[in-house]
Amino acid sequence: MSVTELLSLADEDVGHASQVVLPRLSLTLRVGERIALLGQSGAGKSTLLATLRRRLAADAAWCPQSHGLVPQLAVYHNVYMGRLERHSALANLWNLIRPDRRAWTEIETLCGELGLAGLLRRPVARLSGGQRQRVAIARALYQRRRLFLGDEPVASVDPHQALRLLALIDARHDTSVVALHQRELALSHFDRVWGLRDGRLVLDAATDTLTLDDLDRLYPDADAASSAPADEAAHG
Numbered sequence: 001m002s003v004t005e006l007l008s009l010a011d012e013d014v015g016h017a018s019q020v021v022l023p024r025l026s027l028t029l030r031v032g033e034r035i036a037l038l039g040q041s042g043a044g045k046s047t048l049l050a051t052l053r054r055r056l057a058a059d060a061a062w063c064p065q066s067h068g069l070v071p072q073l074a075v076y077h078n079v080y081m082g083r084l085e086r087h088s089a090l091a092n093l094w095n096l097i098r099p100d101r102r103a104w105t106e107i108e109t110l111c112g113e114l115g116l117a118g119l120l121r122r123p124v125a126r127l128s129g130g131q132r133q134r135v136a137i138a139r140a141l142y143q144r145r146r147l148f149l150g151d152e153p154v155a156s157v158d159p160h161q162a163l164r165l166l167a168l169i170d171a172r173h174d175t176s177v178v179a180l181h182q183r184e185l186a187l188s189h190f191d192r193v194w195g196l197r198d199g200r201l202v203l204d205a206a207t208d209t210l211t212l213d214d215l216d217r218l219y220p221d222a223d224a225a226s227s228a229p230a231d232e233a234a235h236g
Contacts, residue, residue, distance in 0.1 A: 004030050004031050004032075005028055005029065005030055005031070006029045006030065006031055006056065006059070006147065006175060007028070007029045007052065007055055007056060008027075008028045008029070009025050009026055009027050009028075010026050011024045011025075011026055012024070012025050012026070013025070014044070014047060014048060014051050015047060016047060016050065021044045021047040021199060022044045022047060022048060022196070022199055022200070022201065023199065023200075025048075025201055026201070027194060027201060027204060029052070029175070029177065030175075031174065031175055032174050032175055033175055033176075033191050033192055034170065034175070034176050034178075034189070034190045034191045034192070035176065035177045035178070035190060035191070035192045035193070035194055036178060036180050036185075036186035036189075036190040036192070036193050036194070036207075037049070037177055037178065037179040037180065037193075037194050037196070038179075038180060038181075038183065038186055038193055038194070038195045038196070038203075038215060038218050039195060039196030039197055039218050039219075040197070040218065040219050040220065043196040043197060043198075043199070043218075044196050044199060045151065045179040045196060046065065046151055046179070048194075048196070049149050049150075049151050049177065049179060052149055052177060053149055056147055056149075058145065059145055059146045059147050060145055060146075060147045060148075060149050061082075061140040061141065061143040061144075061145040061147065061148050061149065061173065062140060062143075062149050062150075063136050063137055063139075063140040063148070063149065063150040063151065063153045064136070064151050065151035065152045065155075065179075067132050067133065067135070067136040068136065069124045069132060069135060069136060069139075070124065071123065071124050071125035072123060072124075072125060073123065073124060074120060074121050074122060074123055074124070075111065075116060075119050075120050075121070075122055075124060075127070075135055075138075076099055076104065076107055076120040076121065077095075077096065077099075078124055078135055078139060079107045079110070079111065079135060079138045079139045079142050080095060080099075080100075080103055080107060080142070081139060082138075082139040082140065082141075082142035082143040083103075083142060083143060083144075104120070106142070107120065107138070107142065108120060110138050110141060110142060111135075111138055113168060114134045114137060114138050114165070114168065115134060115161075116131065116134055116135065116138065119131070129156045130156045130157050130161070132156075133153065133154070133155070133156040133157060134157075134165070136153070137150075137153055137165060137168075137169070140153075141168065141169070141172050144172070145173070146173065146174065146175065147173060147174075147175045147176065147177075148169050148172075148173040148175070148176040148177075148178070149176070149177050149178075150169070150176070150177075150178040150179065151179045152179050152180065152181070153165070153169075153178060154166065154178075154180070154182075154185075155181065159182070159185065162182065162185060163185070163189065166178070166185075166189055177194075178190070183212055183215040183216070184212065186207065186215065187207050187210060187211075187212065187215070190207055191206065191207060192204070192205065192206055192207060193205060193207055193210060193215065195215065195218040196218070197217075197218050197219075197220070198220075202217075202218070203215075203217075203218065
């Protein structure tokens with residue numbers, strides 16, 4: 001592996017437990033790349049991200065699709081959890097009662113940038129879906145790691161907010177792999193696309209060589225929809 005490579009897979013079976021989801025997968029993740037991970041639901045995006053997370057360990061900040069938040073806890077405590085492993089159990093317990101002043105200031109600033117100003121004391125259960133998604137991003141950013149891995153981290157926000165959130169991610173991470181469904185966003189914001197279909201990596205290319213038609217081929221449902229008028233005409 002070269003000094004510019006963070007991870008390389010060569011004909012590896014990727015999955016979980018005893019189930020192979022992506023057989024004989026080959027790809028390379030390089031320093032400084034922003035990669036959009038595309039494919040229909042069930043194509044293996046989450047499995048691939050889990051593999052990257054496991055292999056890259058402490059280098060990777062993680063933002064899961066399910067958010068992974070504790071609804072009863074305040075925004076501050078959910079973001080603080082991004083660094084739990086860096087403190088003793090006693091310090092973390094005390095922080096539940098009396099928030100650390102330095103951590104509070106840092107998290108307050110971060111949440112302000114994410115449009116969560118004034119919400120640090122609010123329980124996550126009382127937030128909207130978009131606000132919860134931003135809390136999950138804040139927790140990942142608070143980890144201060146080199147690489148950002150995100151499983152649909154901007155799915156619950158509008159396109160303008162999505163661009164703003166991705167810019168904040170880029171400002172703190174020199175490398176990222178982000179699962180998306182927004183194909184236009186993949187082409188406009190990312191350097192490279194990994195495309196999954198039918199349990200295979202069928203696309204690995206720079207975005208400046210791709211079109212929306214190229215990305216549409218990753219989605220069988222889109223294929224069926226585009227062929228429907230012709231089928232109807234033939235039977236009309």
